[in-house]
Amino acid sequence: MSKTRQQILILHLADSCLESDTVAWALYDGAKAKNELQMNTGDSKVPLYPSVLDAMRDGWNVIQLPALPLYRTGAEHELGHLPYEYVLERKVTVL
Template sequence: MANERQQLLILHLAMPDLDSHTVAWALYDGALPAGQLQMNTGDQNEPPYKSVIDAMRNGWFVIQLAPAPTYLRGAEHESGHLPYEYVLERRVAVS
């Protein structure tokens, strides 16, 4: 009998458009056996998907849209977190 496990994919895009290109990512895979390492930031040179739309076409569901960033006057060029973060989810069968 197969069980389902959740996978979470976090994609940071260059722009708020869901078809914009991925600039950073992380994958958390509940289907991996205990003790097996998860993908960490910087483990791969290429993102798993070029955009959120590409991930959706491969069965991922968007569960969080990025809020519009707020830029304070005079601080528009300050560095900080990546503003266009999308959280995606899918369930995979494991036996």
């Protein structure tokens, strides 16, 4: 009997365009067994997908778009979180 499980992919892009370059990423795989390791920071120097659009073409569904940042005058270059975070998901079949 097969079941479906959810995978969550978080991609941080260089800007708000869905075709812009991925600069950071994380994958949470609900299809992996409990004792299998999830992806960790630094596991790969190459992103899973070069852009959100490439992930969509491979079957990922976008479930969250980033709120565009509001930069205050004089604070444009302050450090903080990565502002262009997209959350994607897909269902996979496990046996």
